Amino acid sequence: MAEMPRPEWGSTNNMSADNTFMCPTADTSTRIVQAAEKLFAEQGFKETTMRQITALADVNLAAVNYHFGSKKGLIHSVAEQSLSPLCDAIDEGLEKLGSKSSAPGLKDLLQVLAVALVRVHHRTDYSLAVLMRLLDQAYRPSQQDLQEFIRQKYGKRIAVFLHYLRENTRELSEREFFWRLHFLMGSVIFTLSNMHALVALDQPNEREEIEVETILLRMIPVICAGMQAPEQGH
Amino acid sequence: MAEMPRPEWGSTNNMSADNTFMCPTADTSTRIVQAAEKLFAEQGFKETTMRQITALADVNLAAVNYHFGSKKGLIHSVAEQSLSPLCDAIDEGLEKLGSKSSAPGLKDLLQVLAVALVRVHHRTDYSLAVLMRLLDQAYRPSQQDLQEFIRQKYGKRIAVFLHYLRENTRELSEREFFWRLHFLMGSVIFTLSNMHALVALDQPNEREEIEVETILLRMIPVICAGMQAPEQGH
Amino acid sequence: MAEMPRPEWGSTNNMSADNTFMCPTADTSTRIVQAAEKLFAEQGFKETTMRQITALADVNLAAVNYHFGSKKGLIHSVAEQSLSPLCDAIDEGLEKLGSKSSAPGLKDLLQVLAVALVRVHHRTDYSLAVLMRLLDQAYRPSQQDLQEFIRQKYGKRIAVFLHYLRENTRELSEREFFWRLHFLMGSVIFTLSNMHALVALDQPNEREEIEVETILLRMIPVICAGMQAPEQGH
Amino acid sequence: MAEMPRPEWGSTNNMSADNTFMCPTADTSTRIVQAAEKLFAEQGFKETTMRQITALADVNLAAVNYHFGSKKGLIHSVAEQSLSPLCDAIDEGLEKLGSKSSAPGLKDLLQVLAVALVRVHHRTDYSLAVLMRLLDQAYRPSQQDLQEFIRQKYGKRIAVFLHYLRENTRELSEREFFWRLHFLMGSVIFTLSNMHALVALDQPNEREEIEVETILLRMIPVICAGMQAPEQGH
DNA sequence: TATGAATGAGGTTTCATTCAT
DNA sequence: GATGAATGAAACCTCATTCAT
Numbered sequence A, B, C, D: 001m002a003e004m005p006r007p008e009w010g011s012t013n014n015m016s017a018d019n020t021f022m023c024p025t026a027d028t029s030t031r032i033v034q035a036a037e038k039l040f041a042e043q044g045f046k047e048t049t050m051r052q053i054t055a056l057a058d059v060n061l062a063a064v065n066y067h068f069g070s071k072k073g074l075i076h077s078v079a080e081q082s083l084s085p086l087c088d089a090i091d092e093g094l095e096k097l098g099s100k101s102s103a104p105g106l107k108d109l110l111q112v113l114a115v116a117l118v119r120v121h122h123r124t125d126y127s128l129a130v131l132m133r134l135l136d137q138a139y140r141p142s143q144q145d146l147q148e149f150i151r152q153k154y155g156k157r158i159a160v161f162l163h164y165l166r167e168n169t170r171e172l173s174e175r176e177f178f179w180r181l182h183f184l185m186g187s188v189i190f191t192l193s194n195m196h197a198l199v200a201l202d203q204p205n206e207r208e209e210i211e212v213e214t215i216l217l218r219m220i221p222v223i224c225a226g227m228q229a230p231e232q233g234h
Numbered sequence E: 001t002a003t004g005a006a007t008g009a010g011g012t013t014t015c016a017t018t019c020a021t
Numbered sequence F: 001g002a003t004g005a006a007t008g009a010a011a012c013c014t015c016a017t018t019c020a021t
Helices: A028-043 A050-057 A063-068 A071-098 A106-121 A127-137 A141-167 A174-193 A195-202 A212-228 B009-013 B028-043 B050-057 B063-068 B071-099 B106-121 B127-137 B141-167 B174-193 B195-202 B212-228 C009-013 C028-043 C050-057 C063-068 C071-098 C106-121 C127-138 C141-167 C174-193 C195-202 C212-228 D028-043 D050-057 D062-068 D071-098 D106-121 D127-137 D141-167 D174-193 D195-202 D212-228
Strands: none
Touching: A028 A050, A028 A063, A028 A071, A028 A127, A028 B141, A050 A063, A063 A071, A071 A106, A071 A127, A071 A141, A106 A127, A106 A141, A106 A212, A127 A141, A127 A174, A127 A195, A141 A174, A141 B028, A174 A195, A174 A212, A174 B174, A174 B195, A174 B212, A195 B174, A212 B174, A212 B212, B028 B050, B028 B063, B028 B071, B028 B127, B050 B063, B063 B071, B071 B106, B071 B127, B071 B141, B106 B127, B106 B141, B106 B212, B127 B141, B127 B174, B127 B195, B141 B174, B174 B195, B174 B212, C028 C050, C028 C063, C028 C071, C028 C127, C028 D141, C050 C063, C063 C071, C071 C106, C071 C127, C071 C141, C106 C127, C106 C141, C106 C212, C127 C141, C127 C174, C127 C195, C141 C174, C141 D028, C174 C195, C174 C212, C174 D174, C174 D195, C174 D212, C195 D174, C212 D174, C212 D212, D028 D050, D028 D062, D028 D071, D028 D127, D050 D062, D062 D071, D071 D106, D071 D127, D071 D141, D106 D127, D106 D141, D106 D212, D127 D141, D127 D174, D127 D195, D141 D174, D174 D195, D174 D212
16 A cells, blocks of 8 residues: 655755755745755754754745655755766766776876766755765764665766776775775865865855865865875885 | 562663673763763764663663763763873874974874874774764854864864974965865864774674774875875966 | 656556555546545544545545545545445335234344345445444544434434334343343444454455355344343343 | 663553542553543544643653653553453453363353453453453554554463353354354443443433443343354254 | 645654752 | 653654645
8 A cells, every 4th residue: 555645755856057045936845955955064964953944945844744755755865966966977977088098097087076076066055065964974884774775876886986996096905995995085075065164264254155166176186196195015 | 560660670781782892880970971982973973862872871861961961061071081182192292203303294293193093092992983073073063162162172282283284284375285184184084983884894704893003004194195295286 | 867847646556456446447536435445444534544545546635625525524425325325225124024914023123234234235345344433433422423423314214223123122121222232233343344354364365255144144143142132130 | 772771661550459530649650541541442542642641641741652662552551451450360260160160151251251351440440441442453454563462462361261162162163153252252342342432321311330240241141142042054 | 627735733752851869 | 979750842744634726
C-alpha cells in the first residue's frame, strides 16, 4: 500500500537561475530550498529547525513535509541540487580535456573542479557552502545514510575524477595519495563551507558579493604544490 | 510484575562493548567529559544529547547540570581541556625554538604545532577530534559566543604563534597569507576532526590505535609546500 | 534532474499487487467507497487516513471531500451502503415468513438474518466486515452521533426484527433477553468483523474466497442453543 | 550505545488497590495508567490522545514518555496490568481444579475464567474493558505487533487453558472447535468491552457500580449451551 | 467534475533543565 | 554530591480540509 499521492520526494523542484535572495514570487518549493540552503549553511543541519526554514521562506510549516516528505528529504533534495550540477560540470570539463591532444595535468584537473564549483555557486548564494557542509557531515560515523545516499547517486562519477587525479600523482604511494587527497579535501571543504564568514573577516567593511573565483584562484597553486610535494622520507 | 517498587534504574549500567574505554573508577565529572568527548567527536555537539552522554558515562542525567551548569558549560569545559594544553605546548615549543641561535623556520613552527597536537591527542582518545570540531563550529555566524569564548581565553596566545608564522611568509601579501592560513587550517581541522573515520577507511581491517604522529608527519611537508608555493600571478 | 516541471503526480498510480480487486473503470466515488471499505475493515476508521484511501482508489486526495463532504460523510455513506441492503433483506425475509401458516421460530429468524448478512457480503468483499465494525463503534460513548445516525435511519426497521425475536424468547425475563441479545450480537459482530483474520487462521494455506455462508451455518445452532439455554437459577 | 537511563519501559508501575477514580495523591505513573484505561476503554487507542490522558491524569504531557517511553509503551503497560493478573488467576483456578478428584468440566472452566475476569475488573474500573478492547485489536491485520506482544508474553499460559477447554469438547471437530471458540470470545469481548455502555442501557436510571459478576453469571449458561450444541448436520 | 497545492490544528516525541530529597 | 522524577518548550510530522484552477 503506497502512502502516495505526494510529490516524488527527493528531486522536486525547478529552480530559476534567479539569485536575488528570497524572491517573493518564486514558487513554494523553490523558496523552501533557498531558505534551507541559507540556514543550513549558516547554522548546520541539526541546528536549523523547520520553523526557521518555513518562516524565512514565508510558507506554511507543513509545506516542507508536503513537498519533501521530511527534513531528511529536504536535505537530500538540497544535496541533489548542488551535487548533480557539480558532477555534470565535472563530466563536461573532463570531456573537454579528453579531446585535447595531451593527457590532462594536475592543474587542468583542478581547474575543471574549480569551474564546476563556481557553477554550483552561481545557482544560489549558498548552494556551494551547503554542499561542502554535506560532504563534511558525510564523514561522521553517525551519518552513514547520508554517505550512502551520496555514494549511491554520485559514487561512480566521483570515482572517475579521482581516477584522473590518481593518474597525475603516480609518484605517490597509494596510501600517501589517500591522505593527501583528504588534506586537499579539507582545504576545499573548510574554506568553502565557511566562505561567507571568511570573506567577512577578510573584507570587514566591504559589502560586495562573494567571489568564489578569487578564492579558488588562490587555492589552486597551493593545492598543486601540496599534492606534488616530495613524499616524506624520500 | 505487579508490585515493583520503582523502575530499575540499576539496569542503567549495561554498557555496550563500545565503551570498554570508560574507566569505571574515575570520578563523575571526568567520566562525563570523556563520554562527551567521544560522542561530540562522533556526532557533533547538537546531535549529542545529555542522555547519551550520561548513559555512556554511566552517571545520573542531572549530573551534567550539577557539575557543569549546562550543556554549553560542558562544551566549554571540554574545550578548555584541550585548548589549554595545546596552547601550553605551543608556548613551550616556541620558547625552545627561541633559545636556538637562528630564527625559526616554517618547518620548525609546524613541528611545534604538530607536537602540541600530539600532546592533546594523548590526553584522551577523542580530545583532539573534538577540539577540531570546536574550531570548525567557531566559524559559524550563529556560534559567535563560542568564538568569543575561545578568543577571550586563548586569543592572545594564538596570535603569538600566528605572528611567528607570518614572519616566515613575508613574501606573501597580507591577504594571501590570510587565505593560505585558512587553507592550512582546513586541512588540519578536517583531517583531524575526521581522523577516526579516515583511519578506518585507510586501514579497514587493522584495529590498531590511531597514530596522529603518522598523519601529521605526512601533513607537514604538504602544508609547507602549500604555504611556500609561488603566489598566483607573480 | 535540473529543470523538472513539477512533481510527477503521474507516478501515483503505482499500486501494490494488493489491490488487484480495484476495478480501474469504476467511477470515482465507487472506487473510493470500495477502497474505504477495505481499509476501514482492516485497520479501523480512525486508523485509516484519507491519503491511504485515495491512494488505494487511485483518485485525487481532494475527491473524498468533493464527493462525500468529509471523512465522516464517507463513513456514513459506507454505512448506508450495507445497512440499507441489510434491512431490505431482513424485511423481505420477514415478509416471506409472515406468509407462512405457522408463526416464525427462532431458527427461522436467525436464518433470515443470515441470508441478509450473506447478501451484504456479496456486495463487496469488505461490506460486511465494515458494517460490523460500525455497529461495534456505535456502542462507544464517544461515538453517539454514529449511534444516532444509525438509530434515526434504521432504528424502526431493526426494532421490528427484535420484536419478532422477543416473541420467540418469551420464557426469558426482559432483562435476561437484553443481555442474551448482546451476547449474540457480540458473537456475530466479533466473528464477522474479524472474519478475514479468522479465516486466515483457520485455513492458513488455502487462498480461497471467504464463505460467510459456512461461518453462519456454524453459528446458527450455537446461537439458538445459547438463546434457549435455561435461565440461571430457574 | 544505550539510550538509557530511563525507567524500564513496559512494566513500570505499582498499583494501589484503590479503585476510587483518579486519586490525586497516587503517584504519577499510576495516575497515567488509570486515566489511560478510562479513555482507552471509552474511545479506543488511536482515538485517545496523550494530551487527553495527561490532562485527565493531571500530569505533565512529557510524563507519559518519561514513564512509558511512548504511547505504544503505555498501551503495553496497560495490557500487562490486566493480562498478568488474568493469567495468574486462571493458573490458580486451574490448579485448584486439578486437585479435585474428577476431571474439570466445561462449566468449571468457564467459572475459572469468570473468577479471573472479575479479579481483573476489581483492579480498576476500566481494566477489564480495556483488556477486552486490546484482544479485539489484536485480531486486526495492521496490529500484528500487538498480537506478537501478547503471544510472546502470555501465549503459553493461554494455550494451557485452551487445552483444557478442548478436552471438554472432544465431540467437536477441530475446525468446529476453532469457530465456536471465537464465537464465545466474541460474546465475552463484545459484552465486556462495552459493558459500561450496556449497563447504562440496561439500567438507565440507576447509578450503581457495574457488577461484572452478574453479567458473567448470565453468560456462563449461555456459553455452555452454545459450546455443547449439536454440531450442524450431525 | 476533478486536481495539485497549500494550510491550521493538533499529533507524538525529544530535549535540556530543574527540584525535592 | 548525587539521584529520580518531573517539566516547559519546542522539535518533527500527520491529518483532514480548503481553495484556486
